[in-house]
Amino acid sequence: MSVKERKIPAPTVYPETQVYWEAAVQGKLMIKRCAACGEYHHYPRSICPFCFSDKTEWREAAGKGEIYTYSVMRRLEIPYAIAYVTLEEGVSMMTNIVDCDLDTIRIGQKVRVVFRPSDGGPPVPMFAPI
């Protein structure tokens, strides 16, 4: 693992997704579920991208999932693993895989959410192997 840490740019918080980032400060991963069609979606929207209902609700995710795909960026000073993790709730989210040797990451690997501080903004959800 690299001793130097990559600086994480702060996400911009908009009213539509304020709940998501407030929960992140509490260490909770929220996802949106549509009360009309029952589907989860990510990234979060106020209007469901599947049925266009505005009855979308915040739910706390279990925070567990598996790696759908990843790529280790080796060209920059501090290598890092970008990934999509498919949550137990069925949606995939972009993230980083952390707290492990980057060369041991595998697609299908089980992971859990860990929050990491951003540079002047709320913490962001990353994932570590279980």
Added chain:
Amino acid sequence: MSIKGKAYIAGVYEHPIRRADDKSIPQLHAEVAKGVLADAGLSKNDVDGYFCASDAPGLGPINMVDYLGLKVRHVDSTDIGGSSYVMHVGHAAEAIAAGKCNVALITLAGRPKADGMATGTAPRIFGLTPDLPFEFPFGPVTVNMYGMAAMRHMHQYGTTSEQLAWIRVAASHHAQHNPHAVMRDVVTVEEVVNSPMISDPLHRLDCCVISDGGGAIIVTRPEIAKSLKRPLVKVLGAGEAPKGQMGGKLDLTTTAAAWSGPAAFEEAGVKPADIQYASIYDSFTITVLLQLEDLGFCKKGEGGKFVSDGNLISGVGKLPFNTDGGGLCNNHPSNRGGLTKVVEAVRQLRNEAHPKVQVKNCALALAHGTGGSIGTRHGGATLIMERE
């Protein structure tokens, strides 16, 4: 209404420059506009439709039409990244069929090389998009987004780095004959897989070049095309589609070509097996492989086998592709390779490709572009053309 046979590509031009330290972007646009009008045998005053995308500075057509001194009655600056210009040909054909213009000029230009842009490894932001807070903190850059698509395809279908390397090898075989190509050396599979890893599993030689320059296309109505002295290249069909993360139900092994391709083939009334030459967007080797599958040149998952053993090399394989060397070896002006895809397809149909790579009696060609990022959101545009 269909655009089939309603419009012809009367002019194409690719700027020979690959590093433009002493030229501005608008100047490059003007140079390719001048070049394409000369190729078509038309003059500036014949142009009554203008198409560009966000590589043109300012408010696109407003600034460019003024700068170029055009008098037009139809403009379109729809941007779907590097595939915009493939789509613009279809849009121009629509406008011509609807009587909105007679001679459409499409231009592209840029100078990322002169500006020292780290195209593949530096973050790129396209405005305050709703996805940005949920992606930007994690360091998405061009090459790791395509890397993720490649990793998934390898996992799902057993595709190998050696198979991807064959795409670069084929491009290099073509580029050796192109005096303007940025990289003209023929490479081997071993050289590709042994080049430095940029972002897993993409090596340096899986990535396209960074280059300056641009290109332009003239689309016109049949009567005008037939009055000119150039070989006739007819637009048969076009398709376009954006594809994203689908609310989190992700599929990185399929591109928008799976939607734009069938639409174009249906309009053209031809099948993938009929295509004699294909220009396939090649920002990375994986881009080519996914698009070939999605366009129906082979089954999903069998792209690795399809591209191997020189199957994309002109005169050797079944589907000659990117005979100018493509974005991988020749040119990727403004980090947008769609326009040059159309240019080389037209050269093939006119029998004006380099003799070493010219497809014999090439009468039916396809150009396909992918713009944006396969790892997140991208646009696909397919164009099918016929020599008359």
